[in-house]
Amino acid sequence: MSRILDLVDAADPAVIAVVGCGKNTGKTTTLNALIQGCTDRGERVGILSIGIDGEEADFWLGVPKPRVLAPAGTLLATAEEALRAGTARSRVLEGTGGRTLLGELVIGEVVEAGTVLLAGVRSRRDLAGAASRMRRLGARRVFLDGAWQRTMAADPRVADAVILATGAVLGRTCEEVAARTREVLDRLMLPMTDREDLRRAARRETGDPEESDESLEATLEPVTDRNPRKAAAPGTIEGPDLAPGVAVTGALTVDRMAALAQRVGTPGEVVARDPTRVFLGPPDLDRWRRRGIVVRVADRAPVLGVTVNPYSVLGWTLPAADLREAVARVAAPIPALVLDPPT
Amino acid sequence: MNRPELAVVPGVDLQQVRPYGDTLGDGVVQVSFSLPLPACPEAEEAARQLALRMGLEEPQVYHRADLGYGFSFYILYGRCRHAVDVTRTLVPRVQALEASFEEINERLLRVAGRPLRVVGACTGSDAHTVGIDAILNMKGFAGEYGLERYPALRVRNLGAQVTNERLLHEVQATDADVVLVSQVVTQKDVHLSNLAEWVDLVEAAGLRDRLLMACGGPRIRHETALELGFDAGFGPGTTPRQVAAWILSEWERRHPPA
Numbered sequence: 001m002s003r004i005l006d007l008v009d010a011a012d013p014a015v016i017a018v019v020g021c022g023k024n025t026g027k028t029t030t031l032n033a034l035i036q037g038c039t040d041r042g043e044r045v046g047i048l049s050i051g052i053d054g055e056e057a058d059f060w061l062g063v064p065k066p067r068v069l070a071p072a073g074t075l076l077a078t079a080e081e082a083l084r085a086g087t088a089r090s091r092v093l094e095g096t097g098g099r100t101l102l103g104e105l106v107i108g109e110v111v112e113a114g115t116v117l118l119a120g121v122r123s124r125r126d127l128a129g130a131a132s133r134m135r136r137l138g139a140r141r142v143f144l145d146g147a148w149q150r151t152m153a154a155d156p157r158v159a160d161a162v163i164l165a166t167g168a169v170l171g172r173t174c175e176e177v178a179a180r181t182r183e184v185l186d187r188l189m190l191p192m193t194d195r196e197d198l199r200r201a202a203r204r205e206t207g208d209p210e211e212s213d214e215s216l217e218a219t220l221e222p223v224t225d226r227n228p229r230k231a232a233a234p235g236t237i238e239g240p241d242l243a244p245g246v247a248v249t250g251a252l253t254v255d256r257m258a259a260l261a262q263r264v265g266t267p268g269e270v271v272a273r274d275p276t277r278v279f280l281g282p283p284d285l286d287r288w289r290r291r292g293i294v295v296r297v298a299d300r301a302p303v304l305g306v307t308v309n310p311y312s313v314l315g316w317t318l319p320a321a322d323l324r325e326a327v328a329r330v331a332a333p334i335p336a337l338v339l340d341p342p343t
Numbered sequence: 344m345n346r347p348e349l350a351v352v353p354g355v356d357l358q359q360v361r362p363y364g365d366t367l368g369d370g371v372v373q374v375s376f377s378l379p380l381p382a383c384p385e386a387e388e389a390a391r392q393l394a395l396r397m398g399l400e401e402p403q404v405y406h407r408a409d410l411g412y413g414f415s416f417y418i419l420y421g422r423c424r425h426a427v428d429v430t431r432t433l434v435p436r437v438q439a440l441e442a443s444f445e446e447i448n449e450r451l452l453r454v455a456g457r458p459l460r461v462v463g464a465c466t467g468s469d470a471h472t473v474g475i476d477a478i479l480n481m482k483g484f485a486g487e488y489g490l491e492r493y494p495a496l497r498v499r500n501l502g503a504q505v506t507n508e509r510l511l512h513e514v515q516a517t518d519a520d521v522v523l524v525s526q527v528v529t530q531k532d533v534h535l536s537n538l539a540e541w542v543d544l545v546e547a548a549g550l551r552d553r554l555l556m557a558c559g560g561p562r563i564r565h566e567t568a569l570e571l572g573f574d575a576g577f578g579p580g581t582t583p584r585q586v587a588a589w590i591l592s593e594w595e596r597r598h599p600p601a
Binding site: 279 | 536542543546549566575596
């Protein structure tokens with residue numbers, strides 16, 4: 001349990017995103033280890049989820065899930081009705097004004113320890129707003145729980161760091177799990193550009209954190225042409241034709257990459273805002289790399305470590321030590337660790 | 344949690360809800376299944392042992408039938424030991440008002456001031472358009488008009504096997520207000536992963552806050568949709584009017600009168 005705190009202490013981030021390589025890879029177990037570890041040493045923590053977490057059973061498979069365990073004093077951002085769903089007794093500290101299907105998104109405080117249900121956060125804007133409210137209300141650290149393999153919480157404008165959860169559910173062999181983990185890590189650890197002009201241009205979409213989010217709509221250019229070769233809209237590109245690099249706002253998808261590559265000389269680079277904006281698989285990235293065009297990012301949240309869950313909810317278990325080693329090999333120098341199984 | 348709407352039957356302990364057979368709380372349940380064995384005493388005993396392993400107490404075979412070709416069918420009764428605390432059970436529901444075709448159109452046009460733009464598609468490798476067509480096509484489903492018939496909605500149905508990227512292009516090109524994604528979800532979760540990627544893609548494109556997004560399909564539940572990051576999920580039997588009413592409710596929720 002203590003090793004996960006070593007990861008936290010090394011970088012001392014205030015906001016940590018727990019991102020999964022897939023569903024049932026151990027995000028909740030990782031979250032619980034972080035909550036418990038930090039609380040035990042007197043740190044007040046805040047928690048929230050970009051999906052729903054803390055339910056008794058997996059919605060899809062119907063199998064029991066680890067519950068989110070919150071000690072007294074924990075802050076949580078959740079929908080008002082969800083506050084009543086766990087065994088923990090909580091009180092509302094303040095509303096956020098965000099409207100959800102389960103009532104207002106509120107910041108609560110656990111008064112009596114127990115299980116909690118985290119729900120109601122829909123967008124990055126909700127996430128950033130709730131995290132900052134909890135920090136203001138005294139949370140030393142805020143943990144953002146992911147959903148499925150979604151990466152939104154790893155947005156560096158929201159999270160200072162990422163812990164990745166991987167597990168046996170991704171494959172029947174240690175090597176298969178390690179390979180899938182590597183794919184996610186490759187995305188989260190996309191190289192950062194050295195060029196300040198491209199970094200600034202890629203950030204332009206929403207501005208730096210201190211800038212207003214009002215620029216969000218204004219700088220998004222729709223990509224409307226069905227022909228992907230013509231699909232890069234003017235205004236999404238910085239620099240002249242055949243520039244050594246271009247910056248892209250919004251999502252970098254397969255078609256947009258193909259269109260942008262027409263404007264980049266080789267060797268060259270395409271720079272996205274951060275890894276959560278890049279929707280290219282390993283084969284796509286490899287293909288462009290071989291052609292001399294590298295995808296880089298303006299910013300990214302560092303990955304502190306990988307937690308490894310040897311138990312698959314689908315019914316098999318991989319040897320914990322072997323799986324950890326296989327993951328550690330592909331993740332190096334990022335450390336990999338096996339957490340205690342949920343009790 | 345106080346749930347008076349559930350306390351209909353006198354004497355039921357909402358914190359200890361058990362199945363009911365002859366008397367309240369007796370836990371009696373009925374299970375039925377087929378076995379790849381001919382109907383014989385050994386097969387009947389196998390059925391009883393299976394029920395025991397399911398956790399049922401005092402299982403008894405009440406019905407046995409020969410299905411032919413070496414198969415047999417069983418109905419058993421037994422006692423379930425488990426109980427559920429429904430006072431702590433939270434099931435999110437799609438919150439939509441009950442309104443007629445005419446009311447929905449009138450209110451939508453009034454609150455939005457224009458017809459809303461709706462884009463629908465079966466995404467990923469999914470080629471099953473029955474669900475999305477039932478909701479969108481003008482002729483409709485279950486005696487109700489489809490969304491294409493609603494004057495307050497401008498609908499574009501992209502059909503089947505639409506990539507998330509193409510859907511994003513259409514959403515941007517049409518400046519859509521509402522996205523409806525249909526998926527026949529497989530056991531291997533492939534289609535759910537596709538839905539999860541769609542939500543991240545919309546967020547990355549900076550459109551999430553202004554889009555109403557729902558997904559639907561025979562194995563989609565509202566909770567699953569919320570967990571994935573959608574605003575609503577619609578399962579089997581959903582009618583176009585229910586979806587239209589949700590669009591109205593969600594639009595009103597997000598755009599309260601000043």
